[in-house]
Amino acid sequence: MIMETLAEKFQSELTKGRQLFENKDYNRAFHHFERAHILGQPSYIRHVRSHYWMLRVGLKIIDFREVVGQIIRILGSAGSLFGKYPVGNTGGANVSPFKPMPIPDDLKPYLE
Template sequence: MSQSLKIAFAKELNQGKLLFYKGNLDLSFYHFERAHILSQPFYGRHVKSHWWMLRVGINRLDLRETAGQIIRIIGSAGSLIGKYPIGNTGGANVSPFKPMPIPEDLKVYFN
């Protein structure tokens, strides 16, 4: 993982945490989705992004998101063998197998 990608991931994850602790769950989830996109190739970070999405689901009392994140945490093992849908935002509102477009501002980290 390049240093710039590590920094971008940490920035998104930390922004999500800050907003989470302030009670802004919607915006925190957005940053956890961006952290997820950046972390997919890296197992530990990938799991960490799903962990924080799980915490949002629990705090929202959202059973679908909570269950979906538990499944995705297990499925994050795909990162270990290079099997993951590029660009997928990681929320339970999308298929865990669906590739998605990478946001323009994050594409630079994948070149």
């Protein structure tokens, strides 16, 4: 079995999330944006893209806490430029932006 690259897996999760977002399945979309976030943290652009989509979910579901949290996290994504980010963090406003979290087993090979 040939494994996708980190960039391909990130894009796959983002695409799944976007499809669900377009179908107004915001909770499931957010889950894939969280997975994209975990994979995207090492790259500033990918990191910001995952937060952008989480922000869009927050706007659609009218969740003020999520919207504000994502704006703050978009600014904080600059840490990726310096290799400073909490590994495994899912990126939602429901968790501390500084808290490292366990990486899901199926995503670990992409980040090793």
